[in-house]
Amino acid sequence: MARTVAESGAPRAVAEPTSMPASGDRRRFLRKGMALAGGAAATGAGLAQAAPLAIPVSNRGYGKPIDETDYGMPSKFEAGVKRRRTDVFKNRQNFSDWSMTPLADQHGTVTPNGLIYERHHNGTPDIDPAKHRLVIHGMVKQPLEFTMDDLMRYPSVSRFHFMECSGNGLTDWLKAASKTVQQTHGLLSAGQWTGIPVSWLLDEAGLAPGAKWAIFEGADGSGHFRSLPIEKLMDDCMLVYALNGEMLRPENGYPLRLFVPGWEGNVSVKWLRRIKVGDEPWYARGETARYTDPMPDGKWRKFSFDMECKSVITRPSGGMNIQAGHNEIQGFAWSGKGRITAVDVTTDGGRTWQEAVLEGPVLEKSLTRFRYRWNWNGQPATIASRAVDSTGYVQPSVQEIAKVRAIVGFVQHHNGIFPWSINAAGEVKNAIA
Amino acid sequence: MRSLKVILSAAVALAIAGCASQQMAPRAAPEAARPDVRLGKPIAVADLAAWDIDIRTSDGRGLPAGRGSVAEGKQIYDAKCLACHGPDAKGGAVYGSMVGGIGSFKTNTRVLTPGSMYPYAPILFDYIRRAMPMDSPQSLNANEVYALSGYILNLNGLVPGDAVMDANSLPKVMMPNRDGFILDDRPDTKAVRCMQNCK
Numbered sequence: 001m002a003r004t005v006a007e008s009g010a011p012r013a014v015a016e017p018t019s020m021p022a023s024g025d026r027r028r029f030l031r032k033g034m035a036l037a038g039g040a041a042a043t044g045a046g047l048a049q050a051a052p053l054a055i056p057v058s059n060r061g062y063g064k065p066i067d068e069t070d071y072g073m074p075s076k077f078e079a080g081v082k083r084r085r086t087d088v089f090k091n092r093q094n095f096s097d098w099s100m101t102p103l104a105d106q107h108g109t110v111t112p113n114g115l116i117y118e119r120h121h122n123g124t125p126d127i128d129p130a131k132h133r134l135v136i137h138g139m140v141k142q143p144l145e146f147t148m149d150d151l152m153r154y155p156s157v158s159r160f161h162f163m164e165c166s167g168n169g170l171t172d173w174l175k176a177a178s179k180t181v182q183q184t185h186g187l188l189s190a191g192q193w194t195g196i197p198v199s200w201l202l203d204e205a206g207l208a209p210g211a212k213w214a215i216f217e218g219a220d221g222s223g224h225f226r227s228l229p230i231e232k233l234m235d236d237c238m239l240v241y242a243l244n245g246e247m248l249r250p251e252n253g254y255p256l257r258l259f260v261p262g263w264e265g266n267v268s269v270k271w272l273r274r275i276k277v278g279d280e281p282w283y284a285r286g287e288t289a290r291y292t293d294p295m296p297d298g299k300w301r302k303f304s305f306d307m308e309c310k311s312v313i314t315r316p317s318g319g320m321n322i323q324a325g326h327n328e329i330q331g332f333a334w335s336g337k338g339r340i341t342a343v344d345v346t347t348d349g350g351r352t353w354q355e356a357v358l359e360g361p362v363l364e365k366s367l368t369r370f371r372y373r374w375n376w377n378g379q380p381a382t383i384a385s386r387a388v389d390s391t392g393y394v395q396p397s398v399q400e401i402a403k404v405r406a407i408v409g410f411v412q413h414h415n416g417i418f419p420w421s422i423n424a425a426g427e428v429k430n431a432i433a
Numbered sequence: 434m435r436s437l438k439v440i441l442s443a444a445v446a447l448a449i450a451g452c453a454s455q456q457m458a459p460r461a462a463p464e465a466a467r468p469d470v471r472l473g474k475p476i477a478v479a480d481l482a483a484w485d486i487d488i489r490t491s492d493g494r495g496l497p498a499g500r501g502s503v504a505e506g507k508q509i510y511d512a513k514c515l516a517c518h519g520p521d522a523k524g525g526a527v528y529g530s531m532v533g534g535i536g537s538f539k540t541n542t543r544v545l546t547p548g549s550m551y552p553y554a555p556i557l558f559d560y561i562r563r564a565m566p567m568d569s570p571q572s573l574n575a576n577e578v579y580a581l582s583g584y585i586l587n588l589n590g591l592v593p594g595d596a597v598m599d600a601n602s603l604p605k606v607m608m609p610n611r612d613g614f615i616l617d618d619r620p621d622t623k624a625v626r627c628m629q630n631c632k
Contacts, residue, residue, distance in 0.1 A: 092527045095567060122567055136473070137481055144473030155468050200467045215487055221570050223563035225487065274484055283490040285560040288614070289550040295615060298538030302614040344626065353628045388626060396622035404621045409543050 081105045083115055084186070088171040088178055095123040096222070098165065100186025103332065104314045109160070109367040111189035113244050117265075118251050119165050119187065121222030121286075125271055129255035134239075138214070138276035141206030148241070148255050154196045157238065159261070162190040162334045162367045164307045166264035166291060169414035173398060173407050176430035181317035184418065184430060188332070190367035193259050195240035198233045202277070211277045215284075216258045219273035226267045226291075227281035228260065232305075236261050239272065262336030262365040263305040264412070266291055293413055294406040301405075307336035309395050310415035311343055311370070311387035317420055320428045324378035329356070331385050333368045338390035343370040349382035349419070350397075356385070364390075376422070382431055384419040398432065486571075488559040493604030496555060500599040501580025503587040509577050510584050513566050522588050532588045535609050548589025552614060554606035557582040558598075579603065 074081065083099040091097050098119040101111055118124075129148040137143035165187035171177045178184045202214075207230065214233060217225035228237075240259040241248060248254040253270030260267045266286065281287065281303070293301040311333035316322045329347075333340045340362055344353035356372040370385065387395045398407075398416035405411070421431035478485075488495040510522070519525025522532050534544030543549075547557055562578045564570050573581070583598035591606055592598075 093567075122564065122570065135476060135481060135484060137476070137478065137485070142473075143476050143478060143481065145476040146473050150472040150474075153472055154470055197467075201473065203467055204471055204473055217487065221564070221567065223486070223570065225563075276485075276487060278489065280489070280491070282487055282559075283553055283556065284487075285551070285556050288490075288552055288556060289545060289547070292614065294538075294543060298543075298613065300538075300610075300614050301617055304617040304619065306617070306619060308619060342626075344628065346631075350632055351630070353626075353631065386624075386626070391620075393620055394624040394626045396624040400622045400624055408541050409545070 078105075081115070083118065084182060086171065086178075087183060096121045098167070098187060100182050101189045102182045103186055103188065103312075104181050104317050104320070106314070109332075109369055110191050110244060113191070113246065113249050113252070116163075116189040116191070116243070116249070116252050117165065117187045119167075119265060120220065120251070120270075121224045122220055124251045125220045126250060127219060127255060127271060132219070132255050132273070134256060134273060134275070136201060136205040136275045136277070138278055139208040139211040140202075140277050141208060144201070144205050146201070151196065151239065151256065152241065154200065156194050157197060158192050158194040159238070160190070160192050160361075160363050160366045161259070161261045162188060162307075162365065163259075163265050163268060164188045164310075164334070164336075166266065166304070166307070166412040167410070169416075169418075170410050170412060172418075172430065172432050173411055173414055173416070174402075174433065176432050178318070178430060180319045181312060181314050184318065184432075185312045185314075187265070188334075188367075190334075191244040193238060193240045194242035195238045195256075195259065198237040198239055198258070199235075201239065201275075202230075202233065205277075207277060210279045212279050213281050214275055214277045215282055216267075216269040216272055217274040217276070218253075218269050219271040224266070224269060224286060225282070225284055226269060226287055227278075227284065227303075228267060228305075230277070232260065232263070260305075262307060264291065264307055267305060291412065294408050294411060296404075296406050304413060307334075308413070308415045309333075309335035309337065309340070309387050309389040309391075309393050311340075311385040311395055312418050313345070313383055313385050313420060316383070316422065316428045318428055318430045322376065322422060322426045322428060324376050324426070327374050327376050329372040329374050329383060329385075331370055333358075333370055333385070333387035334366065335387065335389035335391075335393070336365055337393065339364050339366075340368040340387055341390050342388040343368075344386045344388075345370075345372040345374075345383065346386075347374055347376075347381050347383050350384065350417075353386065378424065378426075380424055381422045382419050383422065384417050386417050486559075486563055488555045490553040490555040490559060493553075493555045493600060496558060496600035496603060497575045498600065499575030499579055500597055501576045501578070501583060502597045503580070503583045503592065503594050505576075506580035506582070506584025506587075509573075509581055513573075514581070517567070522585060531585055535589070538610075538613065546589065547585055548591060548609070550610055551608050552611045554582065554586060554591075554603050554608055557585055558603060 081102050085099050101115050101117045132148050134146040168187035169184055172184050212230055213227050215225045215227050238259045240257050256272045257270040258268050258272050293304050295301050313329055313331040315330040329345055333343045343356045345356045346353045356370040359369040362368050395417055401416050419431040421429050517525055517527040524530040531546050534546045534549030537544040558578050561581050579598040583596050586592045587594055
């Protein structure tokens with residue numbers, strides 16, 4: 001029974017934090033904390049006397065009235081929470097470019113729609129849904145055309161999944177080039193995707209005997225397309241028109257995109273206009289000259305679709321400043337091949353690891369939050385996380401990956417353990433190397 | 434007797450597990466079943482012609498009629514591509530070189546160009562037609578795209594200066610990286626979940 005419950009997606013999620021010292025150790029833990037509070041470290045904030053309180057201005061007048069219609073925006077005090085392009089190098093054009101999600105500011109496991117990472121191959125098109133058409137043809141019994149109204153008349157399906165660009169982290173394999181987790185890991189977002197299973201429409205068109213692959217092509221200025229195996233398409237892929245409760249934003253594929261759970265982001269073709277079924281891959285530029293991985297002996301790995309199990313600490317992370325004493329280490333773990341079963345955290349540069357708490361719901365191919373209560377003693381430390389997924393796969397170090405792949409140039413699929421160093425002043429820095 | 438007991442208790446356990454999973458299943462079930470709805474409108478293949486631009490690059494299936502020479506390609510390139518890609522495709526204001534790199538993949542500086550990287554020459558036709566020039570994609574006609582494909586191949590030393598590209602000749606150009614790809618063989622690491630004394 002316990003096993004069934006665990007498989008339904010709630011392992012450890014309801015448990016109390018295991019990393020808080022249990023009864024026997026607790027007194028020692030507290031004593032240590034007290035000792036620090038008595039020292040120079042800033043843990044003693046709670047001991048200082050608070051100043052007298054005045055009535056805040058917000059209590060003493062009208063607030064902003066309700067407009068007849070509006071679309072709510074974040075507080076002006078959150079203006080720094082924005083997508084950002086890479087700051088490691090400067091792209092000379094911003095049409096085939098990318099921008100990254102501010103992961104350290106994401107609470108929970110849903111990325112707000114305005115902060116979903118972007119990767120386009122020729123900018124964001126502006127598409128009128130009334131004029132948009134989807135076509136299915138090739139090795140099918142009956143080529144079909146759909147309007148958006150047609151597609152939205154089917155029963156809808158909503159699922160939580162992460163999406164990650166295969167290039168996430170490509171600037172930071174062997175040396176620290178990025179300062180923040182937004183720059184090192186921000187080609188990662190997650191949310192609730194709504195649409196219809198691809199299998200429904202492929203069944204409606206009727207796959208011809210021998211159909212094994214299909215291309216999905218966008219209506220953007222790059223005509224981006226990828227070949228995908230029918231097996232995956234019939235398994236869990238979706239034609240998506242909404243994300244997190246509203247229609248897709250233009251930069252996320254409005255009005256229609258493919259969504260391929262657990263696979264590299266670029267195969268989830270945006271602004272989808274055409275599906276063509278065939279018996280073998282097309283070998284597009286985007287699956288030969290790009291989105292392939294350098295391997296030893298001058299080779300390239302093709303169709304490396306899976307986003308393998310990975311995790312990163314988002315708090316504390318690069319660019320932050322922490323104080324000695326209590327610090328909850330938080331982060332994300334995810335796997336394109338299943339469910340996260342465990343996340344371990346090290347605070348001593350990888351010598352010892354302790355299991356973190358997973359915060360539910362823990363879902364397949366979804367972002368999972370982990371937490372670990374840490375009492376920092378103020379000495380220089382290196383922290384990192386390591387995730388395990390339901391296939392038993394353990395997130396590797398970069399050194400382990402570098403033994404079997406060629407880390408040269410723009411290398412995709414960086415799922416290595418990612419350390420942050422903290423110096424005696426509490427400054428948190430990228431420690432990959 | 435003992436083994437019968439084991440089998441029986443296993444059967445009971447299975448039955449309980451079955452009940453439990455059925456209790457959780459109903460919400461997921463409707464997702465899997467295709468509704469009895471058919472909303473797609475049949476469309477004739479001929480009416481799809483303007484959209485049907487993909488080339489199966491390994492054999493060139495889908496390449497249209499038309500032809501273009503290396504010399505014509507240079508003229509079109511200088512007029513429509515040079516501003517971003519630079520003279521002789523050696524890199525310009527916006528993009529790096531599209532020439533060279535053949536033989537570089539076994540070094541620590543892999544140079545990726547259409548010449549060094551593309552396994553099949555028709556990728557040039559497919560990509561140029563759908564995506565170039567970036568401010569006006571799908572504006573070039575088939576003759577122009579064949580000519581540009583030939584020009585880039587010539588700059589990479591893969592076809593002679595008097596070559597003419599068409600649906601027959603383009604797929605026959607042998608690309609040096611044709612056998613440079615391997616299938617995904619991950620997981621390729623076997624990390625161990627060490628907890629104590631790990632390094």
